[in-house]
Amino acid sequence: MGVEAPLLDDIADELDTQTQTQGVYSPYVQMVGETLCWAAREENESILTEEIYRAKGSCSGIIGHYLLQRLAELGSKKRLHARR
DSSP states (O other): OOOHHHHHHHHHHHHHOOOOOOSSSHHHHHHHHHHHHHHHHHTTOOEHHHHHHHHHTHHHHHHHHHHHHHHHHHEEEEEEHOOO
């Protein structure tokens, strides 16, 4: 899968601002990358576009949504195990 050239720089810059310490927090890279790859596949796109990136909420929206999804999944698993 390809990425529109200026988009990669935009993502890197935004990830840098999301990180409180020097450098980029690598789990953020994984969260954003995974989300965008799946979104592009769902759109049947072979290139990640700025349109897809903005529709997903840019880095801050993607990270927030990703974390909320994972917490919800953990809550579901916890309730499932509590029933047993």
